[in-house]
Amino acid sequence: MEHIIRWKEAAIITRYLYEIIEDYQNAASVSEQNEIFASFCQMLWASENKRRTYYKNIRFSVRKDLRNTAPGQMFGRWNQITYKGYQSKTKETDWCSLIRQKVNNLYSRYFDKEIILEQAYLHLLATPKRLYYQWISGIEKDPGQCEEDIRAAMEQAEQLYTVCRQAKMELSWNDYKKLTETFLRRIFDNCRSIEHFESETSFATMYDFIEEDHFYIRYFCKSLSGYMSNYRKAYYGIKRGRNKTYVTCRLCGRLMEKTNNRILYCSQCRVIRNREKTRESMRRIRNV
Template identity: 30%
Template sequence: MFLNQLLEEYKETDDEKEKLQLFKEFTDRLWKSKYSFKKYKKYHTFNVSETALLHRQELIELFNKYNEIEYTVCKSFYNKRLDSIDYIRVHLNNTYGYLVDKDVYFNKEYYRLLITPKREYFKVIKALSNGEVVDCEEVEKNIVSALSEAEIVKMKSINKKISLTFSAYKKLINSYLERIFNNYKPVHEYEQEHGWEMRIVVDGWSEDNYIIKYFCRSLTGYMRDYARDQRGFKKKDKIISCEKCGSLIKKNRNVHKYCSPCAKRINILKTIENRKRNKCLK
């Protein structure tokens, strides 16, 4: 049964038992989809050529140490065409990864920094081939600094996530799906109310495409609101990231840069430094 048929039947029937059965049919298929939430390891790798490094042992040892950088990703792209309900499941997986899971979906700067050893390697090879002087300590300093910065970016990203088990997430999503079912308007009804005209420009387009978009947008909005509420914010609040730890905070004034715990630690450190400075001046 296509999604549009299922939703049409749900909308047209006044039998609550039938509504419940149709809704259960949908959620069962959704959560039993083979496109479940999956994480796997990826690597930034490169082969270390002793010849290209002019057999400089310190450079060989350095790059052998960093020639395989591991990171975790969430399976989110599929080459083959999916069933309509599977597209919704993949969207739910991505939403969970982005808002909740602490292993994936970090700031893009994190992933850029992880490539530093590989970039430095090819940069060194080019420099050596051009007869330039290469300082191994400087190269190592660049790599260590970048990977340390990557960990900071990672922790800032994690601090923005909310706490929610996947089982609790499923229960929450089911409550939103029920609202989505009840609020659903078929294409023709939506056109009549809003004057919107469908312009089909892709072969194979069906009403299910409209439904997938409706589901995904609605679920994104519901989860965005849920995450905001869990963080203790209101809809009108202006949200910024703490410059120190990355936690999301409400901006109260122009000079507001840090969350309360970080601001407290920074003030303590400043006080200690000022006392030391004043003591030295005496």
């Protein structure tokens, strides 16, 4: 019991993950392991590296000499498009901040329905800026047609935003913390020491110059990604198997089983993509 108390006091100030792993592996009983793991989780959730979201802007400034022209006035109405992002990196280097950053990122990416960062969505939001720079580079642009194209892109972006929101998994932050703790407990139970790893591989000298914490932090983060991948497959009702391959929809990011080499979009996004192709075809016909 005294050993547990001493460890809990030391755990508050220690910055070395390998010490916690060693204590867990050398624990004399399951109850002692439970104490160690509970203290680890307490430190992780108390980390100052909280999940942070913020608003970002796709913006541009219309040149002063062009602001009174018809195209300049039109582009001026679309010179700032806002979307929501999140802090994906940390300047801190301690294990607690780095693992917490990984945990934060997984939630923002897969569960936060306000954060949509698929490339297709951002490409649509950047349409006004892209058309503006094409115009000032010397490409002739009809203001009416440009505004029509911009409004069509914003409409597509809104549709894609809705689809991407629906594609994200449903889980509150508190429930996500509980889920993450089940992942972390498996990681603790399956984690092997560097010495054990070296004894089973031919890379005995590979880790001589690598800090032990770096090895374990990388293992924790990679394992969290793996467990989340399995959770996503179960959530979407996709069967797991060694011979199965998976892809994400190019528009909304929904996970799908790859049944052939031509599959690019989920059923919902395929409809949006077909509408977009039809619109492009009609635009080319009008411009002929």
